[in-house]
Structures are given as C-alpha cells and as structure tokens.
Amino acid sequence: MPPPVGSLLWRSLRAYQIYGANTEVGKTVFTTILCKAAAEFWKPEKTTYLKPVSTGPLNEADDYHIGRFTSDVSPHTLFQYDLAVSPHIAAGVSNKFVPSDESLLSKIHAFASERAAQGPGWLFVETAGGVHSPGPMGNTQADMYMPLRLPVVLIGDSKLGGISQTISSYESLKMRGYDVEAVMLFQEDKYQNYLYLTDYFAERHGIPVKSLAAPPERQESIILDRSHMQDYYEVACTDTTTREILEHLDTRHQQRILRLESMAEAAHKQIWYPFTQQKHLPADKITVIDSARGDYFQTLSPAPGAESGQALLNPSFDGSASWWTQGLGHADPQLTLAAAYAAGRYGHVMFAEAVHEPALALAEKLLKGMNNPRLTRVFFSDNGSTGAEVAVKMALRAARLRYGWDTSSKLGILGLKGSYHGDTIGAMDCAEPGTFNEKVEWYEGKGHWLDYPTVVCRDGEWVVELPADLREHLGNGGQKFETLSHVFNVKHREDRGESQKYEAYIVETLKKLQQKGHRFGALMLEPVVLGAGGMMLVDPLFQRTLVSVVRQHPELFGTAECTASEGDETTWTGLPVIFDEVFTGLYRLGRFSAASFLGVHPDISVHAKLLTGGLVPLCTTLASESIFEAFESDDKSDALLHGHSYTAHAVGCQVAIESVGEMQKMDARGDWAWAKKASSTPGAKLTEGEGVWSVWSNEFVDFVSQRQSVDGIWALGSVLAIHMRSEDGAAGYKSNAARDLQAALLRGVEEEGTKWNVHSRVLGNVLYLMTGQKTSEESVRKVQSLLSRALKA
Structure with a gap:
C-alpha cells in the first residue's frame, strides 16, 4: 500500500499547477514561456516541467514541445496515450497501464519529491484540457488534483465567450480550495477579453492578470513555423510581464511558507483553545493545518528545518473525524457545491413563520429515515448542545402538564453516569458532576444518573462487565459473549430472561428516588455509546430495559393516569424519552439511527455532527406529536420560546440533504460490504444483530485486546475505542494513560520517502479513533498497522 499523498510544498522548490480555462487557450505556450523565463532568470537553479x-x-506531445523550444528545462510526462482525445477515453482504449487517481497522485508526489531533493528551482505541472476535463479514471481534474494543493496559474480564454469561461473556471477552482495566484491570457484585439478580466480579477479578487501577444499563425513549412515560434518565445520570455509574473509567484511562495511557519506562535499568543490547559501547550505543539482532503489533514512538519529538499507538509490521518463531524471526508465537492448553491440562492433568510425548500426537504428526509412512528416534528438549531437544551425544554413542559405540576416544581433528568450533552449551561445541568462542569460557577446538576454495565473485548473475549455498585445489586460479575453481535441481539437475550435483574435494579432505584421526593421530567440517554464521558459502550440490553421500565411504570413519576391507549406507539408514557444521537446517529455506528440497536423508539431525538458531514454547523431536534401538543395554547407565552438567528440556516440544510442522502445511497449500494465482511463471524446465525459491524477488522480488535497495556477495546461502525491500563491508578478524563500511544501515532512513520501520521484525541485513559463514512479499506488497514506497531513497542 503506498503512503497517503501529501501536498507539494518545499522551501525553495516553487511548484505551480497550470490550469486552462478551456482547451486551445495556449496553456502549453504559456507554460513554455514560464519555464523558459524561469530557467533564464533564476540561473543556476533548475526548472522542471511535468505533464502528468x-x-x-x-x-x-507537450513535453516534446517544451524540449524543442527550451534548452535549460527538464520536461517529463508520466503517462502518454496515443489517441488525441480526453484522457479517460484515450486511457480506456489503450493497451497501456491506466493509473487510479491515488496512483497518479503518488507518482506526481514522488516525482516532485525527487526533484526537490536535487536543489532549488521551479516545477510547473501542466494539466490536460480544461479545469473539469476528466483524468484517466474519469474524475475531473479539479477534483482529482485537490490533494496536491498546488497553487495555480490559470490560463484564460481570449476567444469569443472566453470571459465567461475564464471566470467559471476560476470559481470552480476557488470552490475547491485552490489558490489561483495569477491569470494569463493572450491579447486578442477583436474581443479584448484581457481588458475586462484584468479589471474583474484585480478589483474583486486582488489577482494579477497578465497578457501577452498571441503567437504567430501556423506556417505550412515546418522549418519556418519552428523559426517563428522560436523567435516568439525569445521575445515573450524576456517581456517584463513574464518577469513580473515569475517574481509575483516567487513572492507568494515565500509568503505562504512564512505565514505557515509563524502561525503556531501567533496562535499561541492570541487564541483561546477549547478543552485545553494552555499552560501546558507550547507553541511548537500546536498543529498547523494547511488544508484537508478526504481523511487527511496536510500539516506543517514539526521540524521543517532549512533543507530545501525536506517536505514542509505531511499528511495526517484525521483520527477524530474532526471531532466526530466528518462523514464524506474533508472538502467533499458534492457538499461544497450544495453549500454554494444555497448561499447563492438564499444566503440566510429568517425562519420564524416561514419556510424554504432546504429546511422542508431535510425535515422530510430525517423523519422518513428515522422510521420512528412517534416522531412527526423537526425543530432546527445550530449545534448539539443547544439541540439538547431544546429537547429538555420540550420534555419538561410535556411532563409538567401531564402530571399537573406547577411551574415552581423542580424537575430533574434521569440518565446514566458519565453522560455528556454539551457545554451550554442547560446541557451541562443534564449531566452528573464531573470534570466538564465541576468548576463551572453556574452549574447545578439536576437529576439522577444510574450506573450501568459496559461492553469491551478483553483477551479475545467480549465481556459485559458490571461496576462495583451494580455487582452488589445483581450479584455477578457480568457475562461473556462469543461476538459483539451476540451482545446486541437484545430481543433474544431478553427472551432468555437476561433483562430481569436489570429491571429489578432499575425499579428499585426509581422507587427509592420517588420516596425521597425526586421529580423527573425526562429520561435522557446517549444510545449505545457515551461519547465525551469516556467512549463507554453500554450494554444495549440495559438501555433497552431502562426505557421499557420508565414507559411501563408511570406511577413512579406522577399520580395522573398516564398510560397510552393499547396499541398506541406515538404517545409518551412514564417520562418523555430523549435520545441524544448527536455523536452516535446517522451511520456513525453503522446505522441511520443508533436507537435501532435497542429496538425502541424515543419521543425526542437530537441530531448534529454527521448531519452536515462536518461542513457547517446545524442541529435538528425531532419530536413526537404528543410532545408538540404540550405547547399548543392561545397564549403565546406557552409556545416553545427558543430560537437562533440562524435557525434552519439554508446553507446548512442544503448541505445536510446532500450529506444524509449520500450516506443513504452508500448504504443501499453496499459500499460498506468490505467492512461488514471483515468484522463478521463465520458461521454465526442470529435472528437479530446482523447489522452489527465495524470498519476495524476482527483480527485487529482481537490483537489489541490481548496487549498487556490494554484494559479493553471495542469497535462499532466507524468508531474504535482503546481503554489503556493506568499504572498510577488514575482513571477517567484526568488520566494520562493514553498519552504515550497518542504520541506514537503523532510521530507516525516514513514510507517510500513520505512521512505520515495520525492526529488523534484522547479522553483520559481512552484513545479513540474514528473514520469517515467514505474512508477506504486501504486507509483503515494502514492506520491499524501503525497502531499495531505502536502497541508492540
């Protein structure tokens, strides 16, 4: 497996990509001029031309043209196909090797790396055709070359219609994160496109536009034609315009490096980081991210040094999926286009008593995808924490009205220990006292949080283990299972009576709380996995039983008759049940909704993170009609008085439609079949639970589970959590047990001359990693290999 591709940036190798606004715009002519002039003006530095x-x-061929008219330029082509058509057609009908996009990028990177090692100079990489001309595999060049992040010289179109073509090409490149550093085109007297484009780009974008006289007309005599072109190039390469462009490109190259290398120190002085004790964060430990594409950041080398041949940027696998948000990968063109469309059509429009297509379409898509007969309404907010607060407001009102409590009644939340629902004050109050809130002056934990059994793989066995408090109540040390699928076969386990002890413990606890005068307004759970609380995989049977007990015993919460009609699956009973799926929902664990693992339907469900694939903030709180009706009144003050200026932000909604829709298509197409196969158990025949799978292979999980330094591991969907043993006895968020493993991943490895590493986060003694939903099997196996080496060390 080749290493991941890094961006092309070296200290003294000025590398630029030449894009054309169309075919036949003189791209090779301008590249020849730039190459010839660079070789002349920057002697004795070496100038190199590459046609991928x-x-x-x-x-x-273009490299043949370059070689014919320049004497000090080294021209190269990586893949040459004989037919003069689009590369995807020419490659398809040839008998030659057709590289994948990844293989082509790797070869470009290897070529540029070798060139950088030879000393300072210039490298001009010329594309084929226009910005969106396809590469050998059929993907457009604008998308295909994105990981290289080369700054661009755009060759404009001087012909009729060329103004539009040039601007459209620029916008296509800009929308994909390219830095267009200059525009060049011919001076065509008839259309004078260069005059309009010079003003357009200078005024709107601050980009220089330089024009040169068009080359001479083609001559029938080959000798005469070459002579005229030779004379043309001699004049063009000494033109002050050409010199100005090269000096501009040289300056921009140096400015980019200077800015990158000064960012960490500037950030250290000016930025206040989240979840960080900055007293222990020196400037040289701040990760400088130049760009991101797919699963990888491009990060500044921690010790760039002064050598011109050392790459300044290295690929870093985004091991936290950028704090759990990435679904389709960084800089996905599909999501970017959706955002641009909505920004261009709406910008932002106020949402109170109004509607627009993206919001309505997203609401419809989510309600249908959840397949929950209870959910009928969608409320929009901007992040998971506020979405959780909205859910609590909904539930408390419904419970207060149902049980006839007055507004002075103090209502709490029933939940699990270690729960985390966000950092706004109301969301923090829904969690027990702990590291995240114990020193927050306004914090008032309102509720009760139960202990619970957890699931890990240890020494090759899947174990449901009980904390000390539960062992006293349940009288055993837990259970062992052959596979994780058996753990999640909750209906089968329930039928075998495994839930009875859970039920007795929960009922006993709730009775004691009632006797003490506690009043609860909601059951609030993170289904299956408690995220920030320590990446705890909860026994799904326990959560299923907890929901069932709450719904079947309304007498434990109030005195009114609160049972639903027989067969009614839409009206809440006992307490409104809130599922916080901000982290676990929308295919993070392999399914559209994590609730499906438990086989129960919540009355309120909160979704964010993967909702927009990490591109923009957005949250939705879905609720049942019986919850919605609690706010219906003739008095406006009884309404749900909650909102944000950017409620139902059209850009976010449109991106979410694309993000959720694409993941649904991936599921339907079987795009995760490789992962399901790798995590399946041969011969296992279950009536339920077949949908339990992970991108992390069974063999890898088994290997890690048997390391002496590992206390347990679990993998589900795209998530992997490794619980490390703590030598000093410290536990939870304050432990440093996972730091050494995190440091080993950050050091990374060098393969085939390319350094790459894994950027990860830890939660105390837990190192967790997660992929995006489009992460390839190859990338997962590479990360597994690096982890395995680190754990062997």
Missing part, C-alpha cells in the same frame, strides 16, 4: 497525463502522438 498526455494524449496524442509523441511528436505533438
């Missing part, structure tokens, strides 16, 4: 993919006869 070329089509047509060899004697008409």
Whole structure:
C-alpha cells in the first residue's frame, strides 16, 4: 500500500499547477514561456516541467514541445496515450497501464519529491484540457488534483465567450480550495477579453492578470513555423510581464511558507483553545493545518528545518473525524457545491413563520429515515448542545402538564453516569458532576444518573462487565459473549430472561428516588455509546430495559393516569424519552439511527455532527406529536420560546440533504460490504444483530485486546475505542494513560520517502479513533498497522 499523498510544498522548490480555462487557450505556450523565463532568470537553479497525463502522438506531445523550444528545462510526462482525445477515453482504449487517481497522485508526489531533493528551482505541472476535463479514471481534474494543493496559474480564454469561461473556471477552482495566484491570457484585439478580466480579477479578487501577444499563425513549412515560434518565445520570455509574473509567484511562495511557519506562535499568543490547559501547550505543539482532503489533514512538519529538499507538509490521518463531524471526508465537492448553491440562492433568510425548500426537504428526509412512528416534528438549531437544551425544554413542559405540576416544581433528568450533552449551561445541568462542569460557577446538576454495565473485548473475549455498585445489586460479575453481535441481539437475550435483574435494579432505584421526593421530567440517554464521558459502550440490553421500565411504570413519576391507549406507539408514557444521537446517529455506528440497536423508539431525538458531514454547523431536534401538543395554547407565552438567528440556516440544510442522502445511497449500494465482511463471524446465525459491524477488522480488535497495556477495546461502525491500563491508578478524563500511544501515532512513520501520521484525541485513559463514512479499506488497514506497531513497542 503506498503512503497517503501529501501536498507539494518545499522551501525553495516553487511548484505551480497550470490550469486552462478551456482547451486551445495556449496553456502549453504559456507554460513554455514560464519555464523558459524561469530557467533564464533564476540561473543556476533548475526548472522542471511535468505533464502528468498526455494524449496524442509523441511528436505533438507537450513535453516534446517544451524540449524543442527550451534548452535549460527538464520536461517529463508520466503517462502518454496515443489517441488525441480526453484522457479517460484515450486511457480506456489503450493497451497501456491506466493509473487510479491515488496512483497518479503518488507518482506526481514522488516525482516532485525527487526533484526537490536535487536543489532549488521551479516545477510547473501542466494539466490536460480544461479545469473539469476528466483524468484517466474519469474524475475531473479539479477534483482529482485537490490533494496536491498546488497553487495555480490559470490560463484564460481570449476567444469569443472566453470571459465567461475564464471566470467559471476560476470559481470552480476557488470552490475547491485552490489558490489561483495569477491569470494569463493572450491579447486578442477583436474581443479584448484581457481588458475586462484584468479589471474583474484585480478589483474583486486582488489577482494579477497578465497578457501577452498571441503567437504567430501556423506556417505550412515546418522549418519556418519552428523559426517563428522560436523567435516568439525569445521575445515573450524576456517581456517584463513574464518577469513580473515569475517574481509575483516567487513572492507568494515565500509568503505562504512564512505565514505557515509563524502561525503556531501567533496562535499561541492570541487564541483561546477549547478543552485545553494552555499552560501546558507550547507553541511548537500546536498543529498547523494547511488544508484537508478526504481523511487527511496536510500539516506543517514539526521540524521543517532549512533543507530545501525536506517536505514542509505531511499528511495526517484525521483520527477524530474532526471531532466526530466528518462523514464524506474533508472538502467533499458534492457538499461544497450544495453549500454554494444555497448561499447563492438564499444566503440566510429568517425562519420564524416561514419556510424554504432546504429546511422542508431535510425535515422530510430525517423523519422518513428515522422510521420512528412517534416522531412527526423537526425543530432546527445550530449545534448539539443547544439541540439538547431544546429537547429538555420540550420534555419538561410535556411532563409538567401531564402530571399537573406547577411551574415552581423542580424537575430533574434521569440518565446514566458519565453522560455528556454539551457545554451550554442547560446541557451541562443534564449531566452528573464531573470534570466538564465541576468548576463551572453556574452549574447545578439536576437529576439522577444510574450506573450501568459496559461492553469491551478483553483477551479475545467480549465481556459485559458490571461496576462495583451494580455487582452488589445483581450479584455477578457480568457475562461473556462469543461476538459483539451476540451482545446486541437484545430481543433474544431478553427472551432468555437476561433483562430481569436489570429491571429489578432499575425499579428499585426509581422507587427509592420517588420516596425521597425526586421529580423527573425526562429520561435522557446517549444510545449505545457515551461519547465525551469516556467512549463507554453500554450494554444495549440495559438501555433497552431502562426505557421499557420508565414507559411501563408511570406511577413512579406522577399520580395522573398516564398510560397510552393499547396499541398506541406515538404517545409518551412514564417520562418523555430523549435520545441524544448527536455523536452516535446517522451511520456513525453503522446505522441511520443508533436507537435501532435497542429496538425502541424515543419521543425526542437530537441530531448534529454527521448531519452536515462536518461542513457547517446545524442541529435538528425531532419530536413526537404528543410532545408538540404540550405547547399548543392561545397564549403565546406557552409556545416553545427558543430560537437562533440562524435557525434552519439554508446553507446548512442544503448541505445536510446532500450529506444524509449520500450516506443513504452508500448504504443501499453496499459500499460498506468490505467492512461488514471483515468484522463478521463465520458461521454465526442470529435472528437479530446482523447489522452489527465495524470498519476495524476482527483480527485487529482481537490483537489489541490481548496487549498487556490494554484494559479493553471495542469497535462499532466507524468508531474504535482503546481503554489503556493506568499504572498510577488514575482513571477517567484526568488520566494520562493514553498519552504515550497518542504520541506514537503523532510521530507516525516514513514510507517510500513520505512521512505520515495520525492526529488523534484522547479522553483520559481512552484513545479513540474514528473514520469517515467514505474512508477506504486501504486507509483503515494502514492506520491499524501503525497502531499495531505502536502497541508492540
């Protein structure tokens, strides 16, 4: 497996990509001028030309043209196909090797790395055709070359219609995160496109536009034609315009490096970081991210040094999926286009008593995808914490009205220890006292949080283990299971009577709380996995039983008759049940909704993170009609008085439609079949639980579970959590047991001349990693290999 591709940036190798606004705009002519002038003006530095993919006869190839008219330039082509058509057609009908996009990028990176090692100079990489001309595999060049993040010289179109074509090409590149550093085109007297484009780009974008005289007309005599072109190049490469462009490109190159290398120190002085004790964060430990694409950041090398041949940027696998948000990968063009469309059509429009298509379409998509007969309404907010607060407001009102409590009644939340629902004050009050809130002056934990059994793989066995308090109540040390699928076969386990002890413990606890005068307004759970609380995989049977007990025993919470009609699956009973799926929902664990693992339907469900694939903030709180009706009144003050200026932000809604829709298509197409196969158990025949799978292979999980330094591991969907043993006895968020493993991943490895590492986060003694939903099997196996080496050390 080749290493991941890094961006092309070296200290003294000025590398630029030449894009054309169209075919036949003079891209090769301008590249020849730039190469010839750079070789002349920057002697004795070396100037190199690279054509990744070329089509047509060899004697008409662009590298042949460069070599014919320059004497000090080194021209190269990586893949040459004989037919003079689009690369995807030429490659398809040839008998030659057709590289994948990843293979092509790796070869470009290897070529540029070798060139950088030879000393300072210039590298010009010329594309084929226009911005969106396809590469060998059919993907457009604008998308295909994105990981290289080369700054661009755009060759404009001087012909009729060229103004529109040039601006459209620029916008396509800009929308994909390219830095267009200059525009060049011919001076065409008839259309004078260069005059309009010079003003347009200078005024709107601050980009220089330089124009040169068009080359001479083609001559029938080959000798005469070459002579005229030679004379043209001699004049063009000494033109002050050409010199100005090269000096501009040189300056921009140096400015980019200077800015990158000064960012950490500037950030250290000016930025206040989240979840960070900055007293222990020196500037040299701040990660400088130049760009991101797919699963990887491009990060500044921690010790760039002064050597011109040392790459300044290295690929870093985004091991936290950028704090749990990435679904389709960084800089996904599909999501970017959706955002641009909504921004161009709406910008932001106020949402109170109004509607727009993105909001309505998203509401419909989510309600249908949840397949929950209770949920009928969608409330929009901007992040998971506020979405959780909205859910609590909904539930408390419904419970107060149902049980006839007055507004002075103090209502609490029933939940699990270690729960985390966000950092706003109301969301913090829904969690027990702990590291995240114990020193927050306004914190008032309102509720009761139960202990619970957890699931880990230890020494090759899946174990449901009980904390000390539960062992006293349940009288055993837990259970062992052959596979994780058996753990999640909750209906089968329930039928075998495994839930009875759970039920007795829960009922006993709730009775004691009632006797003490506690009043609860909601049961609030993170289904299956408690995220920030320590990546705890909860026994799904326990959560299923907890929901059932709450719904079947309304007498434990109030005195009114609160049972639903027989067969009614839409009206809440006992307490409104809130599922916080901000982390676990929308395919993070392999399914649209994590609630499906438990086989129960919540009355309120909160969704964010993967909702927009990490592109923009957005949250939705879904509720049942019986919850909604609690706010219906003739008095406006009885309404749900909650909102944000950016409620139902059109850009976020449109991106969410694309993000959720694409993941649904991936599921339907079987895009995760490789992962399901790798995590399946041969011969296992279950009536339920077949949907329990992980991108992390069974063999890898088994290997890690048997390391002496590992206390337990679990993997589900895209998430992997490794619980490390703590030598000093410290536990939870304050432990440093996972720091050494995190440091080993950050050191990374060098493969085939490319350094890469894994950027990860820890929660005390837990190191967790997660992929995006589009992460390839190859990438997962590479990360597994690096982890395995680190754990062997």
